[in-house]
Amino acid sequence: xxxxxxxxxxxxxxxxxxxxxxxxxxxxxxxxxxxxxxxxxxxxxxxxxxxxxxxxxxxxxxxxxxxxxxxxxxxxxxxxxxxxxxxxxxxxxxxxxxxxxxxxxxxxxxxxxxxxxxxxxxxxxxxxxxxxxxxxxxxxxxxxxxxxxxxxxxxxxxxxxxxxxxxxxxxxxxxxxxxxxxxxxxxxxxxxxxxxxxxxxxxxxxxxxxxxxxxxxxxxxxxxxxxxxxxxxxxxxxxxxxxxxxxxxxxxxxxxxxxxxxxxxxxxxxxxxx
Amino acid sequence: xxxxxxxxxxxxxxxxxxxxxxxxxxxxxxxxxxxxxxxxxxxxxxxxxxxxxxxxxxxxxxxxxxxxxxxxxxxxxxxxxxxxxxxxxxxxxxxxxxxxxxxxxxxxxxxxxxxxxxxxxxxxxxxxxxxxxxxxxxxxxxxxxxxxxxxxxxxxxxxxxxxxxxxxxxxxxxxxxxxxxxxxxxxxxxxxxxxxxxxxxxxxxxxxxxxxxxxxxxxxxxxxxxxxxxxxxxxxxxxxxxxxxxxxxxxxxx
Amino acid sequence: xxxxxxxxxxxxxxxxxxxxxxxxxxxxxxxxxxxxxxxxxxxxxxxxxxxxxxxxxxxxxxxxxxxxxxxxxxxxxxxxxxxxxxxxxxxxxxxxxxxxxxxxxxxxxxxxxxxxxxxxxxxxxxxxxxxxxxxxxxxxxxxxxxxxxxxxxxxxxxxxxxxxxxxxxxxxxxxxxxxxxxxxxxxxxxxxxxxxxxxxxxxxxxxxxxxxxxxxxxxxxxxxxxxxxxxxxxx
Numbered sequence: 001x002x003x004x005x006x007x008x009x010x011x012x013x014x015x016x017x018x019x020x021x022x023x024x025x026x027x028x029x030x031x032x033x034x035x036x037x038x039x040x041x042x043x044x045x046x047x048x049x050x051x052x053x054x055x056x057x058x059x060x061x062x063x064x065x066x067x068x069x070x071x072x073x074x075x076x077x078x079x080x081x082x083x084x085x086x087x088x089x090x091x092x093x094x095x096x097x098x099x100x101x102x103x104x105x106x107x108x109x110x111x112x113x114x115x116x117x118x119x120x121x122x123x124x125x126x127x128x129x130x131x132x133x134x135x136x137x138x139x140x141x142x143x144x145x146x147x148x149x150x151x152x153x154x155x156x157x158x159x160x161x162x163x164x165x166x167x168x169x170x171x172x173x174x175x176x177x178x179x180x181x182x183x184x185x186x187x188x189x190x191x192x193x194x195x196x197x198x199x200x201x202x203x204x205x206x207x208x209x210x211x212x213x214x215x216x217x218x219x220x221x222x223x224x225x226x227x228x229x230x231x232x233x234x235x236x237x238x239x240x241x242x243x244x245x246x247x248x249x250x251x252x253x254x255x256x257x258x259x260x261x262x263x264x265x266x267x268x269x270x271x272x273x274x
Numbered sequence: 275x276x277x278x279x280x281x282x283x284x285x286x287x288x289x290x291x292x293x294x295x296x297x298x299x300x301x302x303x304x305x306x307x308x309x310x311x312x313x314x315x316x317x318x319x320x321x322x323x324x325x326x327x328x329x330x331x332x333x334x335x336x337x338x339x340x341x342x343x344x345x346x347x348x349x350x351x352x353x354x355x356x357x358x359x360x361x362x363x364x365x366x367x368x369x370x371x372x373x374x375x376x377x378x379x380x381x382x383x384x385x386x387x388x389x390x391x392x393x394x395x396x397x398x399x400x401x402x403x404x405x406x407x408x409x410x411x412x413x414x415x416x417x418x419x420x421x422x423x424x425x426x427x428x429x430x431x432x433x434x435x436x437x438x439x440x441x442x443x444x445x446x447x448x449x450x451x452x453x454x455x456x457x458x459x460x461x462x463x464x465x466x467x468x469x470x471x472x473x474x475x476x477x478x479x480x481x482x483x484x485x486x487x488x489x490x491x492x493x494x495x496x497x498x499x500x501x502x503x504x505x506x507x508x509x510x511x512x513x514x515x516x517x518x519x520x521x522x523x524x525x526x527x528x
Numbered sequence: 529x530x531x532x533x534x535x536x537x538x539x540x541x542x543x544x545x546x547x548x549x550x551x552x553x554x555x556x557x558x559x560x561x562x563x564x565x566x567x568x569x570x571x572x573x574x575x576x577x578x579x580x581x582x583x584x585x586x587x588x589x590x591x592x593x594x595x596x597x598x599x600x601x602x603x604x605x606x607x608x609x610x611x612x613x614x615x616x617x618x619x620x621x622x623x624x625x626x627x628x629x630x631x632x633x634x635x636x637x638x639x640x641x642x643x644x645x646x647x648x649x650x651x652x653x654x655x656x657x658x659x660x661x662x663x664x665x666x667x668x669x670x671x672x673x674x675x676x677x678x679x680x681x682x683x684x685x686x687x688x689x690x691x692x693x694x695x696x697x698x699x700x701x702x703x704x705x706x707x708x709x710x711x712x713x714x715x716x717x718x719x720x721x722x723x724x725x726x727x728x729x730x731x732x733x734x735x736x737x738x739x740x741x742x743x744x745x746x747x748x749x750x751x752x753x754x755x756x757x758x759x760x761x762x763x
Contacts, residue, residue: 076615181725206727
């Protein structure tokens with residue numbers, strides 16, 4: 001009876017090993033390190049099938065904050081980096097982790113707020129002035145606080161407004177340390193203002209009675225860039241497949257696929273390659 | 275090698291070499307001396323009983339002789355040599371409360387045989403024979419732990435005997451059984467004895483002692499009070515303590 | 529704002545419109561979790577049995593270690609496995625990062641201490657009952673371990689179940705090492721996290737209910753098996 005037990009154990013080992021093996025059977029895929037905003041907005045679900053149909057290359061997207069995406073790519077864990085934090089991207093290239101960086105598209109950030117509008121910023125388009133009023137009113141503001149592209153952009157704007165949010169952290173300035181979606185969930189629940197990219201906001205399903213309060217400032221443009229991870233530095237990078245993807249995203253076809261993605265009739269991303 | 279039997283206190287058995295001998299055997303636990311300097315011999319072909327009041331050290335002595343616990347003084351010799359794996363395999367033990375594996379009746383027997391390296395057709399044949407001998411044949415497929423107390427003890431005895439030991443230890447094997455079950459166990463023990471298995475059994479039951487005893491070791495407070503043929507000890511106890519205990523037993527037996 | 533009927537409606541809707549995408553996610557969840565539990569049992573059962581049945585120097589230390597590792601934070605395990613499997617890590621050549629294999633490794637690290645520590649307890653208790661009989665029969669070390677594991681098999685099913693519960697509900701580690709890649713490493717828990725971050729709370733809760741139902745079915749099946757064993761006095 002004990003022998004039969006061993007046989008079933010042995011069969012289980014084989015089963016488990018067989019199961020782990022299947023994932024790497026094919027090689028026609030690339031890994032793209034990207035951000036939650038592109039994933040959560042549904043952009044990738046729209047454009048990637050078009051690319052895969054054309055080329056047969058499967059695109060596997062790891063969607064994390066821009067900061068983590070850049071670190072992962074710097075470790076060589078990805079073939080293409082597709083994020084939105086231009087200075088950090090340029091540093092990534094300068095350090096030799098990536099080859100050339102190209103602009104792909106932009107969307108814009110907006111500040112959403114509760115209907116009560118405690119800081120009185122609704123309808124403003126001057127973001128620096130709006131942030132000043134929020135700080136003055138000490139109205140709750142939820143920040144991602146996760147070193148993501150959105151977080152970096154937000155901190156730049158606070159800097160431009162001359163406000164030291166670190167001093168107010170834990171008071172009216174609240175860092176969730178989470179992704180955009182989690183921060184929206186938390187922020188709306190606590191009645192805070194939140195800066196978010198427009199794409200994530202439009203696609204977000206838990207808006208409650210929140211509305212866009214501040215929008216339209218050129219300072220809130222959110223530029224996305226794409227970079228091939230340096231195959232000289234990281235041997236396992238699939239340079240050819242990755243470059244094929246980048247070329248397609250920057251081509252007329254890829255650019256019009258991006259422009260063609262709409263939610264509720266609104267275009268979320270505006271291609272601006274080349 | 276020195277002949278251990280020369281030192282033995284039972285002169286009528288000194289001619290036959292001892293199967294198992296204890297030399298200055300002592301065992302202490304918790305600062306208490308449970309077995310104090312025992313020198314004795316177990317002779318082949320005999321049924322030796324260990325008797326004495328509760329707490330006298332009977333079970334401890336049995337476990338020392340079987341090698342389940344290590345003496346703190348002196349040693350146990352199996353045919354003149356220290357206890358080893360081969361000696362262990364020539365012995366078997368039945369406990370007061372049978373320990374049944376969570377398996378079928380047949381599987382309990384097969385386990386004991388597998389440990390001895392007996393497998394395949396030989397194992398199946400020997401297991402079936404042992405079951406039939408213990409009149410458990412029709413229960414072979416049943417879970418061992420749903421058997422009655424008497425049936426479990428018969429199975430424990432069958433499992434001990436299936437390994438064909440030369441010496442069988444029994445620790446009050448019938449203390450919780452009714453007369454019919456006790457009879458069945460005694461018959462099995464005597465049948466094994468008739469096939470040449472030597473017996474060492476702890477018992478409280480003077481009736482059982484009279485039915486089954488050849489020799490007796492009488493223990494009192496961790497000391498060996500009496501050792502010799504049962505009839506001699508019963509007829510003429512050497513110590514007052516033995517006499518008192520035996521009389522007490524006799525009266526309660528009446 | 530949310531009503532239970534909405535969530536239940538969403539959950540039933542999910543099951544009624546059961547599509548390929550959903551079954552892919554459910555199957556991957558089961559595949560990853562069951563593989564991790566099987567491997568954890570292969571390591572944890574013998575390990576726990578040895579610690580439970582034998583006395584050896586350092587046994588107390590091993591026990592403390594196992595009990596401590598039962599509470600390993602999944603995110604920490606995820607990070608460590610990520611650093612190992614990363615292209616810049618020591619095991620990068622295996623190219624396991626962002627595959628179900630990486631998720632199985634992470635969950636195995638989480639579940640093995642649970643299986644080992646609980647097995648140790650079960651086997652220690654059973655060995656207390658069997659030890660003298662084993663010594664009398666002259667059972668060797670290997671036979672002891674296999675016999676104890678076999679005789680404790682129905683209690684050990686519950687142990688495996690505890691491991692299954694930990695693994696199937698786990699999100700922190702598989703998110704980091706799997707990457708939550710659609711059609712490749714997306715499992716039920718990472719989908720729930722994703723839908724929550726998209727603000728689709730009803731869908732996330734409905735998926736949670738589905739996950740719970742699967743766990744209930746697995747638990748009920750194992751308990752039924754165990755109950756039949758108890759009736760046969762095998763447990």
